[in-house]
Amino acid sequence: MRRVALWVAFAAAHVWAITLGWLWPNQPMGDTYLVYEPWAVSALSGGEVMGVDASWVYPPLALAPMILAKTLVWFSSYSLAWAVLVAVCDALAFAVLLGRGSSRPRRLAAGYWTVFLALLGPIAIFRIDAISVPLALVGLVLAARRPAIAGALIGAATWIKVWPAAIVAALVIALRRRVRVVWGGLAVSLAIAGVIVAAGGSANLLSFIAEQGGRGLQIEAVAATPFLFGFGGAAVEYSHEILTFQVVGAGTDAISAALTPVMAFVVLLICLLGAWRVRAGAPIVRVLPPLALALVAALIVTNKVGSPQFQSWLVVPILLWIVWDRRRAVGPAALVLVIAMLTHIVYPIVYQRVLETQTPALLVLAARNFAVVGLLVWAVAALWSARAQERSSTLVG
Known part of the structure; x- marks a missing residue:
């Protein structure tokens, strides 16, 4: 499949999944406008900041994309702003995955991701996991040649949703340059923790662990x-x-x-x-x-x-x-x-x-x-x- 065709199909899969969010029953977009938007509004208006002022079910960096979606002021719908933010993140990861488009395995992988998104539907878009997926993907694709960057990206993804820690563990076990992965992840983790502590959130930095338990x-x-x-x-x-x-x-x-x-x-x-x-x-x-x-x-x-x-x-x-x-x-x-x-x-x-x-x-x-x-x-x-x-x-x- 040609590179342009892959990009068109990938965009179409996002349009399909986003549209179904408005059509299907049981509020597939519910988390965005019922949960993410109020949290973002509270943080932006000087109210309670989740993960800093209060314990939270998510790692503290998860609030960043929620706030970023709220700042996209040209969208009247928070859900649509969120969907566009996810689509942009996915597009950046898709570009890294596809590369120049000359590799058949990479084209196959790009086509596979497109089909996967279309099959999974709106749940692939309207959840915080949709931000962690492209970050973890780029980190994993770059891991063999850019382990420090991989560690930083997957480390950031882990501070959004915990599951990429599994990818970190796999890299540390399998890669010879595992120390660089660790240093990359540690640098990002220290930076995030430093910001949270400086904002007065030391007591809630790891609250997501207790909340899950x-x-x-x-x-x-x-x-x-x-x-x-x-x-x-x-x-x-x-x-x-x-x-x-x-x-x-x-x-x-x-x-x-x-x-x-x-x-x-x-x-x-x-x-x-x-x-x-x-x-x-x-x-x-x-x-x-x-x-x-x-x-x-x-x-x-x-x-x-x-x-x-x-x-x-x-x-x-x-x-x-x-x-x-x-x-x-x-x-x-x-x-x-x-x-x-x-x-x-x-x-x-x-x-x-x-x-x-x-x-x-x-x-x-x-x-x-x-x-x-x-x-x-x-x-x-x-x-x-x-x-x-x-x-x-x-x-x-």
Whole structure:
């Protein structure tokens, strides 16, 4: 596909996803005008600054894009301003990914991202995760040749939404120049922390960790699947404190409490597996993509939250895998597209039926959750099978 055609398709995918935000039920844009805009207005008007003056569910840098969208004064709609901001960030990352357009693997990856966005729909645009994805993607694409820049970009993304820390871990394990990644991320982290502390927010700098720990078992979480089908007499309830639907019943509190240590254990095992393959001499092209995907998938599978936008994280390691080793990326890449499509159906299309625990809608959600588990297994198997004698002459496609 020609470079111009790819750009046109990428723009069309954004227009499609943004338009569906206005058309689909269940408020797919709700977070932007119900949550992000009030937080931005409060900060700009001298009121409470989330993450500085008050504890917050997000890392403090997440407020920056929310405020930036509010300053785009030529838009009467905050949701539209947010969508344009996301589209601009995606376009910059798309330009880095595509490069000059002379590399077939890069063109394939660019086309894949376009399809992924179209399948995932408005949830790929109207959530704070949509800002962290292009930052993490650019960092991962540049990591082999610009590790310090990669560390800085992914470090910044982590201070917006925590999940890119999985990418950092993969880079530290797989790259020889891992120290530069660490220094890049540390420099950004110190700068952000310094600003927050200087603004008087030292007490709330890491409040997002405690806020996440206090959450219950959200209905879209993988571990919530059996409870939605009636296990333990569970029911769906809305939490006004964290503005989300959770399952409540016999065993849900225990499962919710267990998931955080389970996540830590699973992530540790995957990191040890990745370090073992690196120590055995497996090439970076065989280690880094499945390692990054396995860590990101593990954060989703073992998460007590399970919000639909979490699936947008999966595209970052998949795109690198396509660029570096597209033959082995075919299977997991296809599965991620299925996950995106099923997620779009669950939210926002049949979300109300999920809340009403109607069986057909629950089956779609269950299929999505099983697919994510399958993706995790696939990525771990690919990492396990990496061998020292299989080397590649290129890191960029």
